Amino acid sequence: MKLNQLLRGVALTGCRADQDVEITGVSYDTRTMAPGGLFAALEGYKTDGQLYIREALEKGAVAVLCRRAPDFDGPWLTAEDPRAALALISANWFGHPAEALTCVAVTGTNGKTTTTYLLKAALEGALHAKVGLIGTNQNMIGEEVLPAHRTTPESYELQELLRAMADAGCTHVVMEASSIALVLHRTGGIRFAAGIFTNLTPDHLDFHGTMEAYRAAKGLLFDQTDLAVVNLDDDAGRYYAESAPCPVFTYSERKDEADLVAKNIRLFPSHVEFEAVARNTIGRIFLPIPGGFSIYNALGVVACALNLGAGLPDIAAALRSARGVKGRVEVVPVPAAYTVIIDYAHTPDALENILTTVRDLTDRRVICLFGCGGDRDRSKRPAMGSIAAALADICVVTSDNPRTEEPVAIIADILKGMEGTDTPVRVEPDRRAAIRLALSEAGTGDVVVLAGKGHETYQEIDGVQFHLDEREEVAGFFARGRRG
Numbered sequence: 001m002k003l004n005q006l007l008r009g010v011a012l013t014g015c016r017a018d019q020d021v022e023i024t025g026v027s028y029d030t031r032t033m034a035p036g037g038l039f040a041a042l043e044g045y046k047t048d049g050q051l052y053i054r055e056a057l058e059k060g061a062v063a064v065l066c067r068r069a070p071d072f073d074g075p076w077l078t079a080e081d082p083r084a085a086l087a088l089i090s091a092n093w094f095g096h097p098a099e100a101l102t103c104v105a106v107t108g109t110n111g112k113t114t115t116t117y118l119l120k121a122a123l124e125g126a127l128h129a130k131v132g133l134i135g136t137n138q139n140m141i142g143e144e145v146l147p148a149h150r151t152t153p154e155s156y157e158l159q160e161l162l163r164a165m166a167d168a169g170c171t172h173v174v175m176e177a178s179s180i181a182l183v184l185h186r187t188g189g190i191r192f193a194a195g196i197f198t199n200l201t202p203d204h205l206d207f208h209g210t211m212e213a214y215r216a217a218k219g220l221l222f223d224q225t226d227l228a229v230v231n232l233d234d235d236a237g238r239y240y241a242e243s244a245p246c247p248v249f250t251y252s253e254r255k256d257e258a259d260l261v262a263k264n265i266r267l268f269p270s271h272v273e274f275e276a277v278a279r280n281t282i283g284r285i286f287l288p289i290p291g292g293f294s295i296y297n298a299l300g301v302v303a304c305a306l307n308l309g310a311g312l313p314d315i316a317a318a319l320r321s322a323r324g325v326k327g328r329v330e331v332v333p334v335p336a337a338y339t340v341i342i343d344y345a346h347t348p349d350a351l352e353n354i355l356t357t358v359r360d361l362t363d364r365r366v367i368c369l370f371g372c373g374g375d376r377d378r379s380k381r382p383a384m385g386s387i388a389a390a391l392a393d394i395c396v397v398t399s400d401n402p403r404t405e406e407p408v409a410i411i412a413d414i415l416k417g418m419e420g421t422d423t424p425v426r427v428e429p430d431r432r433a434a435i436r437l438a439l440s441e442a443g444t445g446d447v448v449v450l451a452g453k454g455h456e457t458y459q460e461i462d463g464v465q466f467h468l469d470e471r472e473e474v475a476g477f478f479a480r481g482r483r484g
């Protein structure tokens, strides 16, 4: 492809390159780039891609894109925001695959992954669509599974995935749009038929700084959607309903003025049920996932699927037979008279939701094991500590992914939120040992919640990922005769 074709739609602030030159690839990392391509120098959080321009040219880049003009001659282009430019360049490189797909993005603090899986099932069942999925757990092209490294991939990898999906005959794509991705323009150049907003509660404040900035980040999605599907029971949802620059469709379990309302809600240990009431249609929804939050995830799915042309009876049939999502309220089979649940709750709100949900499942004790991620929002730590102490009968505080932080320092932050509690708190930094400890505390009728790691099958300590699958640890505990 010629450079001028690759740059279609990109607003350059300067150019010192022959735009007729042939480009054989696009890269934003000198460590993996091949010769003959364009190198996009991105300003990062650890270093600045601008520092690697000479290296890129030495490695055979035929053009470099950066924010500031380099102080040497060479084939360079400048743009106000190289990340935004990279998104358009990637869309050009892969031939705008999103235009051949009906794309839906889901944003919000909690419920994105769950909602994307349920929406995929609903669109497959109701529209007989072939649906691609992009998100935290994995990416999917129809039934084919590809590994995921982040919730929302960098724009180049995202466009590459969309290309593969379009080529494989997908008609629809449902993807998670994280707030970080929206700020970093990873979804640039894509027009979404709908954007679903689930909820906004504290998370990622290390990145965004304030809740206002976090809300603004999620709101960026609606600049690139034809329809905003928003939760009217959430403060930020009401804000977007009034401010989104596109048509809005609202859902609620409390407000009759919403476009879709859940009535006659019934919560059971293994499922939820409600009456979905929209302007022209009404139907009973049965979702085989427990928890009050499951009502909201189902509402978002029903609201979106209705707007994409699916009929309510078909959506209801698909949700009735939907499978749960790995690591989300996942019940681990155990040869014991108590229940073990793995859940990805890693925010204060999610922890409160899962503990409230399991509290309704038992008259006996709730044992909560959790930690907090290192190199992530520190304000979550005491908040999660105080929620666990208030809602569980026994807390086991351990490590999540410490990343580059000291595990005991993270635990100390958590314990600050537990000061003065009467709830027994056991501390065990080794997550494997902590799981054994939690299980050995459990008795008949109790529920043990292993929170925070969900689908993850690794633990990142000191920058290195080690294998850790909580399902295996639970099975191992029983295989070894329940030895702690």
Ligand SMILES: CC(=O)N[C@H]1[C@@H](OP(=O)(O)OP(=O)(O)OC[C@H]2O[C@@H](n3ccc(=O)[nH]c3=O)[C@H](O)[C@@H]2O)O[C@H](CO)[C@@H](O)[C@@H]1O[C@H](C)C(=O)N[C@@H](C)C(=O)N[C@H](CCC(=O)O)C(=O)O
Pocket: 028, 029, 030, 031, 041, 042, 043, 044, 045, 046, 047, 048, 049, 050, 052, 136, 149, 150, 151, 152, 153, 154, 178, 179, 180, 181
């Ligand atoms: C905070 C954040 O999102 N950081 C992203 C950012 O990395 P960075 O700023 O640290 O990059 P950097 O190391 O400073 O390097 C700057 C640039 O120089 C390049 N470079 C660097 C070294 C070199 O030798 N040569 C070279 O070319 C790098 O490739 C990069 O393009 O730009 C990189 C390239 O796009 C991303 O890979 C990286 O995501 C990292 C891996 C990350 O952990 N992100 C997480 C926080 C994230 O994105 N999470 C969200 C939300 C999760 C959720 O809520 O579900 C997600 O969507 O997953």
Ligand SMILES: Nc1ncnc2c1ncn2[C@@H]1O[C@H](COP(=O)(O)OP(=O)(O)OP(=O)(O)O)[C@@H](O)[C@H]1O
Pocket: 108, 109, 110, 111, 112, 113, 114, 115, 136, 151, 176, 198, 199, 293, 294, 296, 297, 327, 328, 329, 343, 344, 345, 346, 349, 350, 351, 353, 354, 454
């Ligand atoms: N609608 C919801 N509201 C609040 N909490 C929820 C909701 N849905 C799920 N949860 C809780 O949040 C956890 C994470 O859910 P899920 O993985 O679907 O969210 P996510 O937004 O994709 O998270 P991430 O930002 O890590 O990708 C679940 O394990 C559950 O405890």
Ligand SMILES: N[C@H](CCC[C@H](N)C(=O)O)C(=O)O
Pocket: 151, 346, 372, 373, 374, 376, 400, 401, 452, 453, 456
């Ligand atoms: N997408 C989230 C995942 C957190 C998962 C939890 N296990 C942790 O490591 O904190 C993040 O990157 O902040």
Ligand SMILES: [Mg+2]
Pocket: 112, 113, 135, 136, 137, 151, 176
């Ligand atoms: Mg997710």
